[in-house]
Amino acid sequence: MVDQDDRLTRVFGALADPTRRDMVARLAAGDATVSELAAPYDVSLQAVSKHLKVLEEAGLVRRSRDAQRRPVHLDAEVFDLMTKWIERYRQQAEERYRRLDQVLARMQGKDSPTDEQRHEGAAG
Amino acid sequence: MVDQDDRLTRVFGALADPTRRDMVARLAAGDATVSELAAPYDVSLQAVSKHLKVLEEAGLVRRSRDAQRRPVHLDAEVFDLMTKWIERYRQQAEERYRRLDQVLARMQGKDSPTDEQRHEGAAG
DNA sequence: GTCTTGATCAACCATGTGGTTGAGTAGACA
DNA sequence: TGTCTACTCAACCACATGGTTGATCAAGAC
Numbered sequence: 001m002v003d004q005d006d007r008l009t010r011v012f013g014a015l016a017d018p019t020r021r022d023m024v025a026r027l028a029a030g031d032a033t034v035s036e037l038a039a040p041y042d043v044s045l046q047a048v049s050k051h052l053k054v055l056e057e058a059g060l061v062r063r064s065r066d067a068q069r070r071p072v073h074l075d076a077e078v079f080d081l082m083t084k085w086i087e088r089y090r091q092q093a094e095e096r097y098r099r100l101d102q103v104l105a106r107m108q109g110k111d112s113p114t115d116e117q118r119h120e121g122a123a124g
Numbered sequence: 125m126v127d128q129d130d131r132l133t134r135v136f137g138a139l140a141d142p143t144r145r146d147m148v149a150r151l152a153a154g155d156a157t158v159s160e161l162a163a164p165y166d167v168s169l170q171a172v173s174k175h176l177k178v179l180e181e182a183g184l185v186r187r188s189r190d191a192q193r194r195p196v197h198l199d200a201e202v203f204d205l206m207t208k209w210i211e212r213y214r215q216q217a218e219e220r221y222r223r224l225d226q227v228l229a230r231m232q233g234k235d236s237p238t239d240e241q242r243h244e245g246a247a248g
Numbered sequence: 249g250t251c252t253t254g255a256t257c258a259a260c261c262a263t264g265t266g267g268t269t270g271a272g273t274a275g276a277c278a
Numbered sequence: 279t280g281t282c283t284a285c286t287c288a289a290c291c292a293c294a295t296g297g298t299t300g301a302t303c304a305a306g307a308c
Binding site for chain 3: 046067
Binding site: 141143167168170171174175178189191192193 | 265266267268269273274275276
C-alpha cells in the first residue's frame, strides 16, 4: 500500500509538468524516438531525455532499443491507478453531498433542523 | 485551453504530494478545520496551511469562515478535468494497442506482413 | 579504423517546494 | 480592556526540479 502511494506520487508528479503531459498525449497516438519527441520543443535533447526518465520511473512509459534509437512506448496501465484513486474520493464526496442535499430539502419543508435530521449526515 | 492546461498542472501538482492526497481523502468524508486536518501529521500548523493553499489554488478545496475557524470543503468537480484528460489518452492508447494486436494475430496466421496489413496500424 | 547519429551521463545553475520559527490578525470571551 | 484561540504571513533553510553545456557511449555509415 505504501508502495502504491509512492507510485501515485510519481505518476501525479510526472503529469504535473505540461511538457510531459504533452509527450504522453503524443505517445498515445504512437511510439516515438527521443529526437522525434524533442522536435516540437525549444529545449535540449538532454532535457527531453530527463523528462522521459521521470515518465519511465512513474511507469507511464517504457523504452526499448532499435540500433542507436530508443523508441518510447506509452504504458497506459498506470492510468488505472490514478482513476481508481480519483473515482474513490469523488464518489465519496458526491454521496456525502447528495445526503446533505436531502437534509437541506427536508429542512426547507419543515422550519428548523431536528436532532434526527442532523444525525443523518453522519450516518453510513 | 491554455487556462485549462495550467489548471491541470496545478491539480496534478497538488496531488503529487502524499500529505495533500491524504487530506483530500479525509475531506471526502466531511469538511474539517485546519487544526483538525493538521492533528494527525507531525508538522506545524503553518505547513498544513500551506498545503491547503496549494489545494485551494488547484481548485480542489474551498475555504469559508466560521468565527476564527476556516472550515475546509472538498470541491470534487476538478476531478472531472483530470479523469477526462486521463481517459482520453488511455482510450487512444488502448485502441491503438487493440489494432496492433489484430495485425500481430494476422501475422501469426500468415508468414510475413504484407503492405496492406502494415497500413492498418496507421488507419483511423 | 574513423565519422556521424542518437541518446545518456555528469556537473552546474536558477528557481520551486516543503519544512521551520516568529510575528501578526481576527474573532470569542473574561 | 486584555487574553486566548485559530489561523495566516514573512523570512529563512535544505533539497528537489527543470534547464543548460560538455563529455561519453553505442551502433550504423563511410
